[in-house]
Amino acid sequence: MQKPTSLQVGESGNLVVVENGKVREFAYNAQTRGWEDAPRSYLAGMKAGRRLVLARSRNNFDEKLMSGPGWTNYESMLEDEAGDVPDCPADLTGSSDARDPAWGIPDGVVDAADSTYFLTQYEQGNKLVADLAGPVSPSVPDSRLTEDDLRYYQALHDRSLGYCPTESSPSK
Amino acid sequence: MFGRHGDLYLVNAGQLTRFDTLGDGERLTVLGSFDLKGAMPDAMVYDNQSDEITLLFAKSRRLLTISRDLTTMRDQALPAEVKMTGEVLMANTSLGRSVWVGGSQSPTFYELNPMTDGSGRWQT
Numbered sequence: 001m002q003k004p005t006s007l008q009v010g011e012s013g014n015l016v017v018v019e020n021g022k023v024r025e026f027a028y029n030a031q032t033r034g035w036e037d038a039p040r041s042y043l044a045g046m047k048a049g050r051r052l053v054l055a056r057s058r059n060n061f062d063e064k065l066m067s068g069p070g071w072t073n074y075e076s077m078l079e080d081e082a083g084d085v086p087d088c089p090a091d092l093t094g095s096s097d098a099r100d101p102a103w104g105i106p107d108g109v110v111d112a113a114d115s116t117y118f119l120t121q122y123e124q125g126n127k128l129v130a131d132l133a134g135p136v137s138p139s140v141p142d143s144r145l146t147e148d149d150l151r152y153y154q155a156l157h158d159r160s161l162g163y164c165p166t167e168s169s170p171s172k
Numbered sequence: 173m174f175g176r177h178g179d180l181y182l183v184n185a186g187q188l189t190r191f192d193t194l195g196d197g198e199r200l201t202v203l204g205s206f207d208l209k210g211a212m213p214d215a216m217v218y219d220n221q222s223d224e225i226t227l228l229f230a231k232s233r234r235l236l237t238i239s240r241d242l243t244t245m246r247d248q249a250l251p252a253e254v255k256m257t258g259e260v261l262m263a264n265t266s267l268g269r270s271v272w273v274g275g276s277q278s279p280t281f282y283e284l285n286p287m288t289d290g291s292g293r294w295q296t
Contacts, residue, residue: 002279003258005261005276007262009264009270011267013265015272057266058176058266060176
């Protein structure tokens, strides 16, 4: 490194460094036992000021308070006996209007709004929503948005049109 | 610097002060302070695994680790092999105990882990 001005560690374990006003990301290569420029980094090459701070995910888990049987024991209740609620993966939104509060909130119905929502997310590159498929297996995401994802969602959408199932039979 | 429970930690005039940012009042409430004897750290990070704040003092080559409530602390030396010149850089993640340190005039970053040999000493 030459005159780094900022150092951060991503949650993947990669190092993110600002050097000469540009971001570099380094990943550990277990084969060479060295750090190398990370392949397919979306940060590398971006302009940056002297200081770069990565956002980080956090939770409030406290093992002193939230461990042990007292934290997990609970009485069997009605919802335990109601059976499982099946997934409805094609249901993505309650509105086709991005300004509507129901945008991005599943509403229990698979309709044209869901298709619109998926296409919007796909075009915006939102892998969390739109990366559903890959070349190896149709239902295994591959961290890329391709026509495989479009085809997979369209097929899923078409066979799920209408109301989502609300409840399966109790398993007990 | 923010902790994961919404606390804000600031160093000023040689004191590390903990503020409550989640209160309803217009002013931040001071929850406690820790006397750094006038010393000013060069960098600090919050460890989400152990809920501790780690302060790095480059000149004296010390790492001071203080509990979230500022009641207990460990004062340890940087490992001898760590070489830092220029502006000090330090970072960590939410997912591990390691701390990375380096300097703006140094070609190398060092990963330090307090757990490697079980003694709690920082290891590169």
